[in-house]
Amino acid sequence: xxxxxxxxxxxxxxxxxxxxxxxxxxxxxxxxxxxxxxxxxxxxxxxxxxxxxxxxxxxxxxxxxxxxxxxxxxxxxxxxxxxxxxxxxxxxxxxxxxxxxxxxxxxxxxxxxxxxxxxxxxxxxxxxxxxxxxxxxxxxxxxxxxxxxxxxxxxxxxxxxxxxxxxxxxxxxxxxxxxxxxxxxxxxxxxxxxxxxxxxxxxxxxxxxxxxxxxxxxxxxxxxxxxxxxxxxxxxxxxxxxxxxxxxxxxxxxxxxxxxxxxxxxxxxxxxxxxxxxxxxxxxxxxxxxxxxxxxxxxxxxxxxxxxxxxxxxxxxxxxxxxxxxxxxxxxxxxxxxxxxxxxxx
Numbered sequence: 001x002x003x004x005x006x007x008x009x010x011x012x013x014x015x016x017x018x019x020x021x022x023x024x025x026x027x028x029x030x031x032x033x034x035x036x037x038x039x040x041x042x043x044x045x046x047x048x049x050x051x052x053x054x055x056x057x058x059x060x061x062x063x064x065x066x067x068x069x070x071x072x073x074x075x076x077x078x079x080x081x082x083x084x085x086x087x088x089x090x091x092x093x094x095x096x097x098x099x100x101x102x103x104x105x106x107x108x109x110x111x112x113x114x115x116x117x118x119x120x121x122x123x124x125x126x127x128x129x130x131x132x133x134x135x136x137x138x139x140x141x142x143x144x145x146x147x148x149x150x151x152x153x154x155x156x157x158x159x160x161x162x163x164x165x166x167x168x169x170x171x172x173x174x175x176x177x178x179x180x181x182x183x184x185x186x187x188x189x190x191x192x193x194x195x196x197x198x199x200x201x202x203x204x205x206x207x208x209x210x211x212x213x214x215x216x217x218x219x220x221x222x223x224x225x226x227x228x229x230x231x232x233x234x235x236x237x238x239x240x241x242x243x244x245x246x247x248x249x250x251x252x253x254x255x256x257x258x259x260x261x262x263x264x265x266x267x268x269x270x271x272x273x274x275x276x277x278x279x280x281x282x283x284x285x286x287x288x289x290x291x292x293x294x295x296x297x298x299x300x301x302x303x304x305x306x307x308x309x310x311x312x313x314x315x316x317x318x319x320x321x322x323x324x325x326x327x328x329x330x331x332x333x334x335x336x337x338x339x340x341x342x343x344x345x346x
Contacts, residue, residue, distance in 0.1 A: 003049040005029040010055030010159040013039060015062050019340050027060060064124025064316040064346045067275040068216075068254045068304025070129050071113035071138070072106040076309040085222050086285045093309060097130070106131040109202040110138035113314060118144060120315040126252065126275070126304070128216050130158040136177055136184050149189030149216045150174070152204050154196055167203045174211050189216040193237050194228050201244050205251075214250055217241070220263070221255040222286045238263035247272045254304065255280075256294075257287040264290070276345065278322045280306035285302025292327055292336045304346045316346050 005028075012025035014037065017295060028036040028048070044335045073194050080092035106129070117125060128149035129135055134150040148172040151157060152166045160169050170188045177186040190196045196204070201217075208215040220226055220237040229237045238259055241247050249271035256267070256274045267274065276291050304316045320342045327337045 001028075001030070001035070001048060003028040003030050003035065004032075005053065005054055006049040007053045007060060010043070010058055010060040013059055013343070014062035015343060025060065026236070026290045033271055034105045052155055052275035061121075061343075064121045065302060066117060066122045066125040066305055066314060066316055067252065067273075067302030068277055068306055069113065069117075069125045069127045069314060070307030070309075071125070071127050071135055071314075072101060072109040072129050072131070073307030073309045074112045074116070075100065075105060076110040076307070079309050081283075083284075084224075085225055085286060088284060088310070097158050098156070101130060103131045103159065105135045106140050106158070110135045111142065112274060113308070114139055114142040114144045117314045118142065120313075120317060122314065122316050125314075126187070126214070126302075128187070128217065130160065132189075133176070133216040133332065136180075136186070140181055140184055143183070144225075147185045147187045147214050147216075148177070149214070150199060151189050151191060152196060153191040154200055167200065167207070170204060171207045174207055174213060178211060178213075185213065186211070187214040187216055192221070193240055194219040194225055198244050201246055205244075205246050208250060210251070214252055215246065216252045216254060217246070219253040219256055219280075220258040222284070223258055226258040236260070236263055238266055240272065242266050249273075255286065255289065257281055257289045264293055264297050264299070267294075268299050273300045273302065275304040276301050276323065277304045277306045277311075277319075278326050279319055280304075280310040282322070282326070283310055283312075288326060288330050291323070292331065295341070301345055303342075320346050 007027040010025055012022040014020045022039045026038050026040055027034055080088050125146040127135055127146055130149055130151040132148050132150040139146050150170040152170050155163050160166050165262050174186045177184055188208050190201055205215055229240050233240045247270035251272040252275055253272055254275045274294055276289055291301055303319050305311050305319050324337050324342045328334050
C-alpha cells in the first residue's frame, strides 16, 4: 500500500490497554489516519511513501488532552502572584478582564495559547471563557481540536455588559458553533456555584442538555468556597450541584479539591467527570484533590493546566510531572499515581 506519510525510528508509547511501548517503531499514515503501527526498521516500508519522517529516537504518542483551560489568559500571565483565590479573582483578575478582554485581545491571546499547547504536545483542549466565539475562531485557525465553553456568571462580564443576557449569549453561541467543524464542539461554562445562582445554573444546564453538549463548572476549589456554600445552602458544593440537577455524565467538575467520601460517591453515581489541575491548586494554595480516591471510585479524571494566570503555561508534560509526585508525598505512598495512570489522565 502507498502511504502519505511514514514516521520511523521513534519510541512509540501506544497508551493501549496493555500500555505497549514499541522501540524503533514505524507508523504509516494515509488520508489523515494512522493505518499501521508496528516495530521494525523503516527500510521495509520506505518505498511505500514519498514523505518519510525520521523521529530520531524521540517519543511518538497520542496527542495530549488538556481538560481545563482559559486560553485568553495568556494575556494575564504573571499577573497577581502569591495571592489566595478570592483576592486574586476579585482584586485583580475580574477588573483586568473587564478592562482588557475585548474580542480582539481574546482572539490574539487564544492564538498564542493554542500555539503553546500544540508546541508542547496538546492537540485537544476543553476551554471556558468569555468572548468564546473569538476563542473558537482562533482554535479553528490553528487546527487544534477542542470543547469551547461560553462563560456564564451573574455579573457584568467581557462581551456581556448586562448579566441578564449571559444565558441568552451562551445559548446563541452554542447553536452557532454546534455544526461548524468536527474539530470544534461548543459548551457552556458556568464559573462556579458561588458566582452563578441556582436559577442560572439550571438554565445553563438546560442549554447543554438540549444541545447534547458539555457543561463545565469550577467546583469545590477552595476551603472558602466550601464554607460559603455550606453556610448559604447547608450542603457541600457537590451536594448543592446534585440538588440543582447539574450532575450527569455530560458535566465536568473542575478542581473538586474539597470533596469528602459522600461527594465522591455522588460524583461517581452520576457519571460526572473531573478535571484535575494540580499546579493551579498549588499556586493558589487551594489544596490537593483526592485523585487516587476518585480513580478508586471509577470517576473519569483528566488533567488540566487552568489559565496561564494561575499556572503560567499550558504544558501538560509539566502537569503530569506534578500530578505524579504531589499525591505520593501527600499520601506518603510512592506507589500511587504511577506513570501509566498519569499519562492516561493526560
